[in-house]
Amino acid sequence: MSIEKDASAHETLRLRSFLRQFDGDIPVGYYDYINGKAPEPDWATLYPDEWEAAEEEAWQLExxxxxxxxxxxxxxxxxxxxxGGDVILIGGPPCQAYSLAGRSRNLGKEGYVALEDNRHFLYQEYIRILDRLNPAAFVMENVKGMLSSSVDGESRIFDQVLRDLRGDREGGxxxxxxxLDPRSRQQLDLGRFEPRASDFIVRxxxxxxxxxxxxxxxxxxxxxxxEDLPDRALADLMIRHNLRTTVGQVLAGMPHLRSGLSQEADSADxxxxxxxxxxxxxxxxxxDLDDERQAAFTARASEYHRRFVALNDxxxxxxxxxxxxxxxxxxxxxxLTDEQLETLPNHATRSHMGSDLARYFFAAVFAEVVGRSPKAADFPEELAPAHENWNSGKFADRFRVQLASGPSTTVTSHISKDGHYFIHPDPLxxxxxxxxEAARLQTFPDNYLFKGNRTxxxxQVGNAVPPLLARWIGEALYAILTADRDEAADTHPQAVLSRTG
Structure with a gap:
């Protein structure tokens, strides 16, 4: 079963659960729907048994x-x-109270008392389910800020979480x-395998x-x-996927789009x-670049301008x-890809103010020349937005382009607010x-449809765990659970890539 409180996210998960009932042989009607050839079918009428199974599995519940x-x-x-005990619990408590952004917002609330914020203790519901289910294994995920979060300025929440997960409590x-961090294998050289808090960070x-x-x-x-799995076996099972990928490798080749205009009549012209x-x-x-880079910036921006003017369509x-x-x-x-797709679902642009388009163009060209996204201080005065705090340092990354040559920054739910932190690397x-595009950076397969409005x-994309990472964790855990204890040290999980899960 899966549990999700948000209505639109629940619709997405229920649809995905429905598709899993077909063991990878997704109904043709689904592709007609996401290829834009037909409206969404009435799945409950066409496939009542499979839809009922999906509703039994995917619950909307807080x-x-x-x-x-x-x-x-x-x-x-x-x-x-x-x-019969062969079950795995996967999930994590809500992260608003632990994230750095959430903690900053909380400090700004008049009369805020951390001890009275029940979100700090929602992980205890996870513990309650753990005790009730008694799974063979569990996976708990949360934001990195959980490591340093405290409710009284002294006791770290994460220390208590680890104690509770270990069962260091009455009846636990x-x-x-x-x-899972490969770096944790170094602990064996220190004569111990009890992980430290920082060892639980997965990159x-x-x-x-x-x-x-x-x-x-x-x-x-x-x-x-x-109890009969050696420390060395546990450590050796924690291996890297050994594949470094970039923004350009997943975004380049996708259909080029233009943005809309938000404060005036929108049209291509x-x-x-x-x-x-x-x-x-x-x-x-x-x-403020040095002479050499200034010349390179001017030449690059002028070349893109020339190419844009020459565009026929x-x-x-x-x-x-x-x-x-x-x-x-x-x-x-x-x-990522699916040969049955003729177009990409959820691939439509949002609207931007005309003044922001100049800032987006500047940021994309600057990144190509300098090799990083510009900070607020890098923007010429003529491009500075009319914000009182623009030069305060609080908005240093207000406009941030994703570099094609490396991994993106963290895709967060803030992408639903505006696109300034997630500018496309193509200046054109x-x-x-x-x-x-955000979903590709998160490694959602292209045939994974997100329900609800665009916001x-x-x-949903920003709140998710990357599916490819989740798959690797599943493979690693499966290897641990099925390892021959006599030969476990020689066993390594291999990533099995499937886009139907």
């Missing part, structure tokens, strides 16, 4: 709100009995905690994800299953005129076709990332 005895406990008990089932870019996303992930193995003027303006700007706000970069690694390509497109879709 943990800690509804009394568990009403529905949840009975379902957990049934799963525990049916599985004992679990062996495992850190997605180390595992084939084109995104620098660092999250706390704790794996627990029930003590009766872990209006957009062309604004962008053409913006490019000419930026190409003439003096920056402007892209639309929704592109037809699929496409991926030629240099995208084969296993990532096969994970002058826009922020679409939902599908809700962005939020």
């Amino acid at each position: 943990l800690g709100k509804e009394e568990p005895a009403l529905r949840l406990d009975a379902r957990l008990d049934a799963i525990r009995v049916e599985s 089932r004992r679990y062996r905690l495992i850190a 997605a870019e180390d595992f084939g994800v084109p995104q620098a996303r660092h999250r706390v992930i704790v794996v627990g193995l029930r003590a009766d299953l872990a 209006a957009w062309r005129g604004i962008v053409q003027t913006a490019m000419a303006f930026v190409a003439d700007l003096e920056t 402007l892209p639309g706000r929704e592109g037809f076709g699929v496409g991926i970069a030629d240099d995208c690694p084969d296993d990532l390509r096969s994970w 497109q002058c826009r922020s990332l679409t939902v599908r 809700q879709q962005y939020t």
Whole structure:
């Protein structure tokens, strides 16, 4: 079963659960729908058994709100009995109270008292489910800020979380905690394998994800299953995916798009005129770069302006076709793409103010010349927005372009607010990332449709764990659970890439 409180995210998960009922043989009607050839079918009427199974699996429920005895406990008990103990719990408590941004917002609230914020203690609902389900293993994920979060300025929440997960409490089932970071193998050289808090940080870019996303992930193995598995076997199973990928490898080749205009009548001609003027303006700007880089910036911006003027056909706000970069690694390509797709779902642009298009163009060209996204101080005065705090240092990354040559910055739910932190690296497109482009950076397969409006879709993508990373964790955990204890030290998990999970 899966539990999700947000209505649109629940619709997405229920649809995906429905598709899993077909064991990879997705109904043709689904492709007609996401290829834009037909409206969404009435799945419950066409496939009543599969839809009923999806509704039984995917629940809309806010943990800690509804009394568990009403529905949840009975379902957990049934799963525990049916599985005979062969079950895995995966999830994590809400992260708003632990994230650095959330903590900053909380400090700004008059009368805020951390001890009275129940979000700090929602992880205890995870512990309650752990005790009820008694799984063979669990995976708990959260933001990195959980490591340093405290409720009284002294006691770290994470220390208590680890104690509770280990079972260091009255009536607690004992679990062996495992850190998936390959660096944790170094602990054996120090004569211990008890992970430190920092060992639970997993860096997605180390595992084939084109995104620098660092999250706390704790794996627990029930003590009766872990007792005869040697320390060396546990450590050797924690290997890297050994695939480094970039933004350009997943975004290049996708259909080119133009942004919309948010404060005036939108049309291709209006957009062309604004962008053409913006490019000419930026190409003439003096920056604080040294003479050599200033010359390179001017030449690069002028060349893009020339190419833009020469365009005969402007892209639309929704592109037809699929496409991926030629240099995208084969296993990532096969994970993301689907030969039955004729177009990319959720690949439509948002609207931007005309003045921001000049800033987007400047940021993209600056990044190509300098090799990094510009800070607020790098923007010429002529491009500075009318914000009182623009030069205060609080908005240093207000406009941030994603570099094609490396992994992106962390895709967060803030992408639903505006696109300024997620500017497309191609200067000719002058826009922020679409939902599908953000989803590719998160390694969602192209056939994974996000329900809800565009803001809700962005939020779902930003809140997710990268599916490719999740798959690797599943493979590593499977290897641990099925390892021959006599030969475990020689066993290594291999990533099996499937886009139907």
